[in-house]
Amino acid sequence: MSSTVTPPTPTGGQLAGASSRPPASAAAPAAGRVGGPRAALYRYGVGTLAIVVSVVVFLVPFGFILLTAAMDATQASEFRFAWPRHFQLWDNVVQVLQTRDYILVIAFINSVVLTLASVTALVVLGSMVAFVLQRRVSRWTGLINFLVLTGLIMPPAIVPTIWVLQRLGLFATMPGLILVEVAFGLSFTILLFRAFISTIPRELDEAAVLDGAGPLRLFFRVVLPLLRPVMVTVILVQSVAVFNDFQNPLYFLPGDAGATVQLTLFNFQSQNLSSYNLLFTDILLITVPMLVLYLFFNRQIVAGLTSGAVKG
């Protein structure tokens, strides 16, 4: 089997934090004893097998989305994994964008507004809490830590949230949904920021205070710029979460005017079961932003999502 494969590619640490170990001990975890031919068999044999399986399990579904998005309506309704008879991806994109008076375009704008606003608010509010929570131990610290964990574990109470939003005149409005996303996302944001802030030396704060900086200047001019790495992580992880969120827009922002892309996709599925090519074009369109994000920022996304793994 090893004859079919290309020369060894350098497999450095792709994962954030994965140091490239010396080759001698590198095969250790799964290969067991390191022997020359056995290691090669493992590397190429198991590697090839894994690649074949991954193509079937992970790439075929995405290929299916792409191919169906390029088909005409008749062929798409056959549900086959096949090459499009008429390749009309662009036509489908144009058609899906024009559906029901450009509702998808409006939905994209809504989703972008929602994501930008809630992630901005999360970053500012979450980092402020994390900063004071990490720096100053007071009798509130225990309570606040408890509330942060509660927010992480407890599922939100849905109808009572609608009731509160209605009392405030925010139900079925974009600001209401933004605030809901902020409330539900705060806990995770605070934990990420707090872990990072603990690595910033206090001496820095003291120096700034000696220079006459008030709390606001200290935080926004001195500390916040240092949080850039974790901020990128928070922005990416929360953007993905908010952009892909389905449940909260479904409950808290009903109606076509404010529909987000996830909702239009869902409604499209219920209403338009004859044109599967357009349905899959829609799926393709909302997947592309995530793919772009992943290609550019995979290190930061990975760092954010694994932050809990080592410390437990």
Next chain:
Amino acid sequence: MATTLRPAAPAVPRRTRGRRGGRSPYPGWFYLPAAVVYGVLFLVPTVASFYFALTRWTIFTSEFIGVDNFVQFFQEPALTKGFVNTFVYAAITSGAKVVLGLALGMLLTSQILGRGYLRAVVFFPVLVSTVGVGITFQVLMNPSKGAINAALGVIGIHGPGWLVDPSLALLSVALVDVWKGVGLATLIYMAGIVSIPKEYYEAARVDGAGSWTLFRNVIFPLSWPATSTVVTLSLIGGLRSFDLIWSMTRGGPGFTSDVIASVIYKQYQAGFYGLSTAGNVILFVAVIAIVLPLTRFLARKEVEL
């Protein structure tokens, strides 16, 4: 600015701590904006839910009816089914994510061909829209025309009716949940395995340990924090899972793949706000009853290992 806003902060702790003549560089009012949003939109509804769960509630009036909603929840088969399914779904998905995540994590930290590609492709579904994944697999799992059964047919297997078979629908959705979420579990395991000091492998090798011994005595115990994280995260996610189930089966056929979260939505749609909120309270209790003892157990185990 700090001085004008000072009254908003709790004055007592600052005075008693008295750092730098009473002016802390870490003012309590930094908590305030977050506390308002979180308090009003998370804490107030959570506390209110314990009252509204005991009422017959339209959006304008609520009438106190005691525990009737809970009685109804556990008497109607449709609702009880959702209750049981929630635990089945959470157990299956988190179990599968632990096993597959650990296996993939070991595979993808070892020296194999195409490692970078494999890592990317296993992880990417995590970032994709749940509704999009749900619709795609709904089509792929179509019993007569879908690509999965077509492929099984080629090798001579008569594929099951994945989402239309009442006894299989929940499992099929769980399978897709694992497909979408295993990348995150893998990633967490990879971080855990990579952080195991090399010396342990070397020591084990000097002692002549085989692959199984190495796994049993080094990799598995030393990546326990990762196991702990994966179990906790997937249980929390699995118990409140809604998006995937709703976009694939809407709880059907009948109510065979309902979970508490979809029951909450159905009752809300039907206008039974009190019953819907009772479902929510049951979900709280379920999450706390499972997650709290479990995290304690996992943490204790971590110390022992």
